[in-house]
Amino acid sequence: MDKHFLVTIGDDPGIFYGVGFIEHFFDARDRVRVTLFHIAPQPAAVWPEELSYETKKALEESAGRLEEKGRKALSAARESFLRKGFAPRRIEEKFMFGAFPRAGHLVMEGEYGDYDAVVLGQRGFAGLSAFLDRGVGVEIMRESFDFPLWVCRFPDYTRSGVLVCVDGSNAALRTVDHVGAMLDGETRHAVTLLHVAGQGDATQAEAVFARAADVLAARGVAPDRIALRQIESENPARAILAEADAGRYAVVAAGRTGSGRGRTPFGNLSRAFFGSASDVLFHEL
Numbered sequence: 001m002d003k004h005f006l007v008t009i010g011d012d013p014g015i016f017y018g019v020g021f022i023e024h025f026f027d028a029r030d031r032v033r034v035t036l037f038h039i040a041p042q043p044a045a046v047w048p049e050e051l052s053y054e055t056k057k058a059l060e061e062s063a064g065r066l067e068e069k070g071r072k073a074l075s076a077a078r079e080s081f082l083r084k085g086f087a088p089r090r091i092e093e094k095f096m097f098g099a100f101p102r103a104g105h106l107v108m109e110g111e112y113g114d115y116d117a118v119v120l121g122q123r124g125f126a127g128l129s130a131f132l133d134r135g136v137g138v139e140i141m142r143e144s145f146d147f148p149l150w151v152c153r154f155p156d157y158t159r160s161g162v163l164v165c166v167d168g169s170n171a172a173l174r175t176v177d178h179v180g181a182m183l184d185g186e187t188r189h190a191v192t193l194l195h196v197a198g199q200g201d202a203t204q205a206e207a208v209f210a211r212a213a214d215v216l217a218a219r220g221v222a223p224d225r226i227a228l229r230q231i232e233s234e235n236p237a238r239a240i241l242a243e244a245d246a247g248r249y250a251v252v253a254a255g256r257t258g259s260g261r262g263r264t265p266f267g268n269l270s271r272a273f274f275g276s277a278s279d280v281l282f283h284e285l
Helices: 017-025 053-083 103-112 122-133 138-144 170-182 205-218 236-247 269-274 276-284
Strands: 003-008 032-041 091-098 117-120 149-151 162-165 191-197 226-232 251-253
Touching: 003 017, 003 103, 017 032, 017 053, 017 117, 032 053, 032 103, 053 091, 091 103, 103 117, 162 170, 162 236, 170 191, 170 205, 170 251, 191 205, 191 236, 205 226, 226 236, 236 276
Parallel strands: 003 032, 003 117, 032 091, 117 149, 162 191, 162 251, 191 226
Antiparallel strands: none
8 A cells, every 4th residue: 555644844854754654664765755845934924014126126025035935845855765765656745825823834734635644754753743732723633633743853863663552442452453454565664562650550451452463464563563461550652652662662652642531630722732741741752
């Protein structure tokens, strides 16, 4: 199956982390499609009474410079994919001007563009993080933001494998299914299912693992590529971070909300949007 990703592109080719992650993670490149997406800041507005030939020309020149810069960034990202052996016909470019907060435009594109995932690099992460922490549109996004989100802040290309957090929730099972779909055609990466149980609350692990393994099997992931890992901890997010570091996984996959949602008082609105554990992963992984 084809995998179609919306990849956010900033201005600096030196931090195309989302591009770099896809290039290094996927070996079956004939199954990968990417749409490179750059949102340029909308040029400053001018009051009608201030509009003149000079101000109109200045606005047009400013917009032209911003578009040129954005399209150069898109071209640089495209060239990077081509150098890594991705087919030209599988790389699309999309440019737009967006008013602040630009993360809102990203969410709309991700929601209505029929992508398998939206891939954020460092700039995209910073924009969405600020967007959520300000609480802008959180309630609307909670209802409509149902596409997978990949955060590639500082990828370490020496890592491999996928750590999938499972707790028996529907959100976790959807994540397992997404991981299985993304590994279609890939043979290099193994999957580790991680269940973090509270003290004295480990009895459900067997059922949680069985359901998750069935989902992976339905996606064609062989049993010998699946490992099970159970940890007892009262702090799931910290346990996940520690395991991710110890196991040197290329990916940590978690549901946006899970079975623990609502237990913890949220310090900011992004936690209300993500859920407490996935919020910590979003900001600190």
